[in-house]
Amino acid sequence: MGIDALSKNDPSSFANTEDVVVRHAHVSWLVDFKKQTLAGSVTLTLEKVNDLADKVVLDTKDLTIKKVYLSGNPLDFVKGPTVSTFGESLTVQLPANTAKKFDLVIEYETSSKAYALQWLSPEQTSGKTHPYMFSQCQSIHCRTIMPCQDTPFVKFTYTAEVDAEADMTVLLSAVSSGDPQVIPGTSLRRHKYEQKVTIPSYLLAIVVAKLAHRTISPRINIWCEEENVDAATWEFSQAEEQLSFAEEICGTYEWGRYDLLILPPSFGYGGMENPCVTFVTPTCVVGDRTQADVIAHEISHSWTGNSVGIKTFEHFWLNEGWTMFVQRKIEAKLFGEKHRHFSAILGLNELRNTVRDSKHPEIETTLVKDLIGIDPEDVFNTVPYEKGHTLLFYLETLLGGNDAFDPFVKAYCQHFKGQPIDTDMFKSFLYEFFASKKAVLDSVDWQAWFFGLGMPPVIPEYDTTLSEECTKLADRWLNCPEEEVESLSSGPSFKDLSPLQQREFLDQLGLREQVISVNKLRKLDEWYNLKSVRNTEVKFRWLRLCIRAKWEDKIGEAIDFATIQGRMKFVRPLYRSMYAWPAARDRAVEAFKKHRDEYMYITARQVALDLHLDS
């Protein structure tokens, strides 16, 4: 079967969403840590959007489908062949008299290899006593935990009943319907959840683990293993303030709760905006609160991404560019406009690194993508985030700054609330809102912004107050003759910079044409004890610089850092840099093979591709 068998509305899905759409899903799962499976059923409430619809085509991947029922009657079903990473379609023929709205009950079991799930043994947790399981459905992994229309084109409400061992906590991307109830005659408790706001499948999420929590506001709990919950609570104590600022920017928060769950180190992302419970990497818990921007980011998704959605992942920039934009608006409210600009400068550095290292710029560096036959995971990078943010910032500047643009941000969130949209819809609404400024909007090179390769066509003039010190220091280090390197030990120094400025300084050393010598890096390490730096963002940039400068002594440290945590943003560039350097390649490959099973499936697959191990 070729890719033409995929959905008419989304190249990443098989679902016939032009005929039927899911309005509600009810999941009923038994969590089995021994088998590493979820077993049970999903009841999909479907509505015909085409009266002639005679079948339902769903997305599945590695699922064992046992039975399909309509109104209590079993129906025949056919599973299609595996189509690359998209999985298998599940086609259910509908009887001729099927009502416009109907419930399909599907009994099934997940595979222990379900891409969306990571099952950790007790040894892989901080507590060492209980296993741990968490999900990551974005981008197209919900199909590995339930048959569904695995496309953001469709949004649905959901309810869940999850049975798990009585001493485990179960959280879902929904609101709890009350205390879990012991199931008589078993060692299990049943947990009930309800999500009343419509969501796309990629926002379905679950964690089952031994967790503790701290309450920081009436709507925010911080969830974590007991060992780390206080440190995490301190790190993210500004969450309520950030959420209130987000409401000032975007409108009322509609999801009820906003909990934070700090996961084990293998979690592959900084954060994931699962509704009602944001998932966060523990690599942000560094003791200086400088990575609370990740929380501002995930909070912002409550409007941009989770409420105003996307039709397909080809328009992913609308989720992420907008979310970076709102995130930085929150940062401005917390720390001032100069900080907002500085954060954007740091973002541009990452974009420059991505563009410089891109192997397939024609798909990896455009804002809007054509994902026919392409797994969204394979083109995930900073471009939707930072090129997207740059476009919005540029538009803000062009249209009259904060005062003119802030009302547009709120209107955008309100106008498209609950809807999946595409890039054209965004642009049309922009023209509608700023009808009096049509000539200004016509001066924008939309083609270059949406479909051009590489860096954005225009880079806004950001305020450089906070980066100037870093630029001067980077110049000093790069321009100092090797024989005078000791002179760098006096005068302005690395330790005088804030953690964010340290990032900028290290970025600048890595982005200039001139490669810094190992001799100078050795001095930096010796004088500022960079070996023991706790801030993971600083540590990552430091190690990336050392590997790029080919400092052999640092290979071990880079490998350690890439294996004790699994955040892809840190892990992938380090592995890629080591792979590109023959002296480090074999050790990197060997380390990855040894630790492969400790990463999430998604991470392991991407790193294996980076290391040319899998095709």
Ligand SMILES: CC/C=C\C/C=C\C[C@@H](O)/C=C/C=C/C=C\[C@@H](O)CCCC(=O)O
């Ligand atoms: C253009 C690509 C289209 C779609 C890709 C969509 C999802 C990719 C999938 O891998 C999931 C990504 C989840 C990201 C979650 C949070 C990010 O903000 C993390 C950013 C990196 C970090 O801070 O670690």
Ligand SMILES: [Zn+2]
């Ligand atoms: Zn995001």
